[in-house]
Amino acid sequence: MKVSTILRQSLEGKAPTPKEALFLSAAAGDEFDALLDAAAKLRDLCKGKTITFSPKVFIPLTNLCRDFCGYCTFRKAPDEADAKTMTIEEVLRVVRRGKTLGCTEALFSLGDKPEAIYPEMRRLLERMGFRTTLDYLHHACAAVLRETGLLPHSNPGLMGRADLRRLREVNVSLGMMLESTSARLTAAGGPHANAPDKKPRLRLRTLAEAGRLGIAFTTGVLIGIGETWEERIDSLFAIRELHERYGHVQEVIIQNFHQKSDIPMAHHPEPAPGEMLKTIALARLILGGGMNIQAPPNLNTDHYVSYLYAGINDWGGVSPLTPDYINPEAPWPALAILREKTTRAGFTLRARLPLYPEFINQGDRFLAPALLPYVERLSSADHLANTGGLHDRCGADMQL
Numbered sequence: 001m002k003v004s005t006i007l008r009q010s011l012e013g014k015a016p017t018p019k020e021a022l023f024l025s026a027a028a029g030d031e032f033d034a035l036l037d038a039a040a041k042l043r044d045l046c047k048g049k050t051i052t053f054s055p056k057v058f059i060p061l062t063n064l065c066r067d068f069c070g071y072c073t074f075r076k077a078p079d080e081a082d083a084k085t086m087t088i089e090e091v092l093r094v095v096r097r098g099k100t101l102g103c104t105e106a107l108f109s110l111g112d113k114p115e116a117i118y119p120e121m122r123r124l125l126e127r128m129g130f131r132t133t134l135d136y137l138h139h140a141c142a143a144v145l146r147e148t149g150l151l152p153h154s155n156p157g158l159m160g161r162a163d164l165r166r167l168r169e170v171n172v173s174l175g176m177m178l179e180s181t182s183a184r185l186t187a188a189g190g191p192h193a194n195a196p197d198k199k200p201r202l203r204l205r206t207l208a209e210a211g212r213l214g215i216a217f218t219t220g221v222l223i224g225i226g227e228t229w230e231e232r233i234d235s236l237f238a239i240r241e242l243h244e245r246y247g248h249v250q251e252v253i254i255q256n257f258h259q260k261s262d263i264p265m266a267h268h269p270e271p272a273p274g275e276m277l278k279t280i281a282l283a284r285l286i287l288g289g290g291m292n293i294q295a296p297p298n299l300n301t302d303h304y305v306s307y308l309y310a311g312i313n314d315w316g317g318v319s320p321l322t323p324d325y326i327n328p329e330a331p332w333p334a335l336a337i338l339r340e341k342t343t344r345a346g347f348t349l350r351a352r353l354p355l356y357p358e359f360i361n362q363g364d365r366f367l368a369p370a371l372l373p374y375v376e377r378l379s380s381a382d383h384l385a386n387t388g389g390l391h392d393r394c395g396a397d398m399q400l
Contacts, residue, residue, distance in 0.1 A: 003031045007038040010285045011045075018237055021282055025229040032278065039281035039311030046289030047313040051342050052352040055387060056105035056317040057098030057150070060325040061086055061140055062133060064121050065111025067157075067198060070191035070264040071225055071257055074326050075111050078120040085124060088143050094322065095148045101320045102387045104378045105354040106150045108137060109326060112157035112197040134163045141170035149374055153218070153354035158197045161209050168215050169368045172355040172375060173250060175218030178203050181238050182231040191225045191265060204238060211246025216359045216366045220253025220294070223279050224271035232279060236286045243287070248366070250356045251292040253316065254280050258299045258327055273303040277310040284311030292356055297338060298330040308345045314352075315342075350384050357383035 006020045016024060027035045062085040065075035076083040095106050114121040115133055130136045134156060141152040154167060155175045167174060181200045185192045192198035210217045221235045236252075243249035256276050259266060271279075276295070283293055294314040297304035318332045333341075342349040353375065359366045360375060360383040367375065380386040 003027055010038055016285055018233055021233045021286055022230055035281045036310045039284035040309050042284055042289040043311040043313055049347045050350050051313055051347045052350050053315040054105045054317040054354055055103045055351050056107045056319050057094055057103050058319050058322040058325055059091055059106055059108045061108050061110040063111055064114035066114055066117045067112050067195035069195045073260045073263050078118050091140050092147055095144050095150055098321050099148055099150055104385050106144045106152045107317055108154040110156050138166055138170055151354050158202055159206050164209055164213050172371055173216040176206055178219045179222040180227050181235045182227050207242050211242055211248040214365050216250040216355055217248050218251040220255055222255050224257035236283050240287055250359050251294055253294045254283055256299055260329055280307055280310040280312055298324055298332050305341050305345055351387045352384045
């Protein structure tokens with residue numbers, strides 16, 4: 001087995017096998033450089049030199065959550081000072097402000113099923129007229145569409161078939177990080193030991209149900225939380241298998257663990273920059289040139305430009321208004337700087353919608369009919385974002 005042979009075959013359209021991908025994960029020196037080069041070439045063949053991002057507002061609908069992940073600073077219990085469930089008025093206030101800045105996406109993030117363990121959340125939902133947090137999410141997404149026209153994209157964690165079907169009516173896309181297929185990470189002492197919604201089989205079930213329902217779906221892997229290279233590669237192949245079956249995975253995020261002072265894993269080491277680059281490159285070869293692969297620039301401010309040379313074609317959501325509530329210690333890069341660095345690397349930066357162009361082209365398959373006018377209103381001729389001067393308005397607002 002030779003690295004050069006595997007890379008040549010990848011560029012000829014033959015994706016590596018799991019065994020070959022694991023072999024590539026040991027690449028070092030010149031072979032490491034060759035791996036990155038092959039991944040970037042494959043990206044260029046299928047995606048060209050355009051790098052996209054989604055101008056968004058980040059809506060943390062509720063930070064109450066029944067999961068206790070070792071790396072999470074977002075989740076709160078009802079008696080904690082920062083516990084918060086947003087009202088519809090608060091949601092709309094943020095979204096309207098984002099709209100004036102040229103945003104097209106309303107990204108909803110929230111804790112997993114907090115009503116399952118917190119009677120306070122059950123009582124709050126009951127007072128508002130809802131049974132579950134996902135019922136309230138549906139109501140919030142519908143309000144955003146109706147009152148602002150921005151496009152909701154929700155990341156609410158595990159969803160069953162009925163919830164997926166209902167949320168599809170008010171979201172142009174949905175998402176849930178697979179994170180890892182490693183059941184080992186759910187064992188005592190692992191980062192998912194006290195997180196019932198992080199069981200790999202349950203998350204894979206949600207991904208498969210989304211595919212069966214024709215939902216454009218975002219997923220990804222979280223690296224550096226204790227998984228092995230074999231487990232990391234297995235996660236990427238699990239995503240590939242589901243996408244080959246249903247054709248619904250619109251985007252795969254490669255996200256690195258980021259240290260925070262107030263988490264159980266505060267002293268756990270972050271993955272080295274080279275490890276992140278290698279994972280991105282392997283994801284490109286495993287998932288193919290046509291997949292949209294994203295790596296967030298705010299989690300590695302000193303090295304994110306190098307992601308371009310490992311095969312990404314998207315920076316993910318970037319907000320001119322709201323912080324990354326999942327990683328509040330890591331502010332978004334200013335759009336002007338992101339554009340400058342992307343251009344200097346030889347690429348063109350373009351804004352997109354939370355639904356990628358190839359999925360807009362299949363709108364009859366992936367969009368609820370009622371959502372088509374909202375997407376068309378914000379879509380450019382090539383199905384990216386018609387931002388109406390976003391660069392001019394947002395450049396000065398985004399914080400370093």
